[in-house]
Amino acid sequence: MADETQLATTPGPVTDLPPLLDPTASLRRQVRRNALTLATLGVALLMWLVFIVAAPEVFLSTRIYTAFATTTPLFAMVALALTLVVITREMDLSFGSVMALSMVGFVKVYGWTGSVVLAVLACLLVGALCGLLNGFLVAILNIPSLVITLGTLFLFRGIEMVLISGRPTVLRDPEFDWLRSLLTGKVGDIPNQVLWTIAMAIVLWIVLNRTRFGAHIFLVGDNPTSAQLMGVRVARVRIATFVILAVVAAFTGMMSAMYIGTFFPTLAEGTGALLNPIASVFIGGTSVFGGMGSIVGTFIGAFVVGAINAGVVSAGMDGFYTELFFGLVIVLSLVLQTLITRWMRR
Amino acid sequence: MTEPQTEPTGPTDAPPPASDAAPPTDLPPTDDAAPPVIELRNVSKTFGEVRALSGVNFHVNRGEIVGLLGDNGSGKSTIVKMLMGYHHPDPGGEVWFDGQRVRDWSVPRARSLGIETVYQERALAELQPVWRNMFMGRERRNWLGLLDVAGMRREAAALMLGHMGFTSSAVHPDNMVQTMSGGEKQGIAITRALYFHARLVLLDEPTMGLSLSETAKTLDFVRSIKEAGRSAVFIDHNIFHVYPVVDRLVILDRGRIAGEFARSEISMDDLMERLYLVARTGKLTE
Numbered sequence: 001m002a003d004e005t006q007l008a009t010t011p012g013p014v015t016d017l018p019p020l021l022d023p024t025a026s027l028r029r030q031v032r033r034n035a036l037t038l039a040t041l042g043v044a045l046l047m048w049l050v051f052i053v054a055a056p057e058v059f060l061s062t063r064i065y066t067a068f069a070t071t072t073p074l075f076a077m078v079a080l081a082l083t084l085v086v087i088t089r090e091m092d093l094s095f096g097s098v099m100a101l102s103m104v105g106f107v108k109v110y111g112w113t114g115s116v117v118l119a120v121l122a123c124l125l126v127g128a129l130c131g132l133l134n135g136f137l138v139a140i141l142n143i144p145s146l147v148i149t150l151g152t153l154f155l156f157r158g159i160e161m162v163l164i165s166g167r168p169t170v171l172r173d174p175e176f177d178w179l180r181s182l183l184t185g186k187v188g189d190i191p192n193q194v195l196w197t198i199a200m201a202i203v204l205w206i207v208l209n210r211t212r213f214g215a216h217i218f219l220v221g222d223n224p225t226s227a228q229l230m231g232v233r234v235a236r237v238r239i240a241t242f243v244i245l246a247v248v249a250a251f252t253g254m255m256s257a258m259y260i261g262t263f264f265p266t267l268a269e270g271t272g273a274l275l276n277p278i279a280s281v282f283i284g285g286t287s288v289f290g291g292m293g294s295i296v297g298t299f300i301g302a303f304v305v306g307a308i309n310a311g312v313v314s315a316g317m318d319g320f321y322t323e324l325f326f327g328l329v330i331v332l333s334l335v336l337q338t339l340i341t342r343w344m345r346r
Numbered sequence: 347m348t349e350p351q352t353e354p355t356g357p358t359d360a361p362p363p364a365s366d367a368a369p370p371t372d373l374p375p376t377d378d379a380a381p382p383v384i385e386l387r388n389v390s391k392t393f394g395e396v397r398a399l400s401g402v403n404f405h406v407n408r409g410e411i412v413g414l415l416g417d418n419g420s421g422k423s424t425i426v427k428m429l430m431g432y433h434h435p436d437p438g439g440e441v442w443f444d445g446q447r448v449r450d451w452s453v454p455r456a457r458s459l460g461i462e463t464v465y466q467e468r469a470l471a472e473l474q475p476v477w478r479n480m481f482m483g484r485e486r487r488n489w490l491g492l493l494d495v496a497g498m499r500r501e502a503a504a505l506m507l508g509h510m511g512f513t514s515s516a517v518h519p520d521n522m523v524q525t526m527s528g529g530e531k532q533g534i535a536i537t538r539a540l541y542f543h544a545r546l547v548l549l550d551e552p553t554m555g556l557s558l559s560e561t562a563k564t565l566d567f568v569r570s571i572k573e574a575g576r577s578a579v580f581i582d583h584n585i586f587h588v589y590p591v592v593d594r595l596v597i598l599d600r601g602r603i604a605g606e607f608a609r610s611e612i613s614m615d616d617l618m619e620r621l622y623l624v625a626r627t628g629k630l631t632e
Contacts, residue, residue: 029520210492212485219482222471229469230483231457291473 036285055315072306073193079280081248084241089221089290090145096268097156099253102126127250135239184259205295221290283333381445389439398424413588416598431456460545477502477519529560536567547578605630
């Protein structure tokens, strides 16, 4: 402890690389640090192999991958944003209703103004307001998020149904063409949805891992009391994650409606819409107990879920097998997650 | 009061390290002229019907470690929370920092003046690596406004080696805090406070629930506060932990200060006897 005073009082750059950063140990450490993500990747590859063995003619052609690449992004993007919420030790069940209610904003504002740009902005604004309400109820009134977002799931859906009288709206005006091709067109053979998902994953990875806000997301989920005492604005961080999720939900709602060409008031209603993103987050290794999670994991997790959805049917198996596979993968992932976390803590 | 002191200015305001065996002195060259780092003047605190503190005068000098002793309900934790900015004194009481009266006393104000608290537990985010904890709430950013992760890791490694005395390659800034011992965790909390120029570290029962060797390690870290020229208040029930590391002892009883001693004036046995006496009679002498 010879030079501790100097160290303790000089927060300047340290020039000597300490022997703690020994490169031989760093590979093991990298593996350990990313063990959960690696395990998810392992599960994904294993499942892919199972599908290839089960139906090689389907899984060695590109057609299945194109089909899969257009549907998976719709919940993958929500899953990516949901990851931030789950890391803060919260949950949001209302995102499906937010997707639909935001689209009412889109349809109404387009009806009033005839402007697609304003409609897009209105859609994202409605999303943001829904997220703000969720965040307020959770972070300021301290209502458990699992319960209150179950409430807002019905509330937002109810408002939506009343406002639009339960009727579908066709979105095939030529004015929408640029938006449709922007959201759901193709670059070469790759659907834009995939590119949007990759872009969103990159942006959210940077937000989570390379910004002060992202650092605070981890701290809030891990130890909100000490985070608060160290100057982290805990409530604000929580509200922000809910708002980000809701805006992303609004965006994917728009993408989904543009892809189909019609806004059905039942957009993202039902268990599938709810379960796919949540399963993706947990398969991706994000902890239910907060403080731990990864965007890369969720990204892979979403493709695992997407592969189950597309793969089981394409492999010629009965649709009932989807649930079996879902169950197997979720249970296997959570068991792995528990074992690996235990190992990481050793 | 003497001329008001300026705000903490960083590395230059730290005097050279003093040996922990040295008698309690103020730090040169300011010595007697320097006002206390913090001072509570005639502070009372009432919660409804309960008077937790009455007419308390308490101060901590620069480079001094003050032990705050007292039984349950003596007002220790009220004083700590007052120093943290969590409580405001009742009308008539005053808080002074560096010779200047602070009227808008609050947690953010106390933090901005360099008051840091180290708790017995829950001070760290256990699932996060050491470097994230070290820079908790004060993350360093690069010119792009993004986190300087490499810089924070490197700095945390240097602090672990230099200040915390880790040598083994098993300890690494990427290690989860959960994998560390209780003493090491307190080490991180104290090192963090010193690194960010804490002027006054409040140690709120930092050895609670720790094993013998972990306690010894924690007490070493407490000594390092003094060596770095900073001040501390050490609050504990256990005088065996407090006595060896402090310069001065303040004994609280039922919301008022029953007495205070320089450590050099009183032996551990004498102190024990007086503490029993205070608990029974409210007085330090018969």
